[in-house]
Amino acid sequence: MNLAPFSYPFLDWLRAQILACAAPEINDSNLYDTRTMDLIERIRKSLAGSLGYCAVLDLPQAESVEQKEDTWALLHTISVTLTIIRGPLCKTDTTAIAETLYRFFLTRYFRAIPGLFAPDVYCGPYKAEMDASGNTHHYFTLSAAADISLPED
Numbered sequence: 001m002n003l004a005p006f007s008y009p010f011l012d013w014l015r016a017q018i019l020a021c022a023a024p025e026i027n028d029s030n031l032y033d034t035r036t037m038d039l040i041e042r043i044r045k046s047l048a049g050s051l052g053y054c055a056v057l058d059l060p061q062a063e064s065v066e067q068k069e070d071t072w073a074l075l076h077t078i079s080v081t082l083t084i085i086r087g088p089l090c091k092t093d094t095t096a097i098a099e100t101l102y103r104f105f106l107t108r109y110f111r112a113i114p115g116l117f118a119p120d121v122y123c124g125p126y127k128a129e130m131d132a133s134g135n136t137h138h139y140f141t142l143s144a145a146a147d148i149s150l151p152e153d
Contacts, residue, residue: 006148007060010078011035013110014057014142018082021104025097026055026084033057043085047135052090055097056083065145079124079143088134095128098138102126110144120144 011033018026030046032039032054039056046054058081065075082101086094108121124141131137 002150004150006076006146007062007078007080008035010110010144010146011057011060011080014080014082017105017108018055018057018101022055022097022101025092026101030054031057034059047085047087047090051092053084053086053092053094053097056085057081058083062148074147074149075145076148077122077143078146079141081124081139081141083137083139086136086138088136094136094138098128098140099126102140105142111146 015031015033018031019028030051030053032042032046034057036042043054043056046052061079062076063079065077084094084098084101086092102123105121105123110121122143124143126138126140128136128138
């Protein structure tokens with residue numbers, strides 16, 4: 001059997017969309033996801049660095065689209081939280097970055113579904129808060145349906 005994560009295509013797609021929408025403010029050097037092993041250290045360096053902010057795609061979650069408890073249902077909603085973190089000394093308006101990305105994803109298509117003409121990416125509520133260290137966090141959850149069937153060998 002081939003071991004194949006079903007969340008990686010969605011993470012890869014999100015990463016590409018974020019880089020396309022928010023460049024040059026968000027780029028390969030300050031966009032991280034949970035596949036990065038030294039994630040916490042990279043976030044710390046970004047907040048202490050010259051930009052003073054970064055973007056993070058959190059661990060993906062999966063949930064069956066089916067309302068009933070059908071263990072054979074392979075259409076799932078994959079959800080990932082996008083967080084823009086700004087350090088307390090940062091002068092960049094990360095609210096503009098986060099809100100632009102939120103608006104951008106409201107009209108995106110992750111996959112084409114015959115007969116479905118509405119965007120298939122769902123954005124959870126947009127929130128912003130400050131932590132005890134003075135870092136500002138802008139975040140929202142991005143979700144899309146995906147078939148999690150095992151790939152054919």
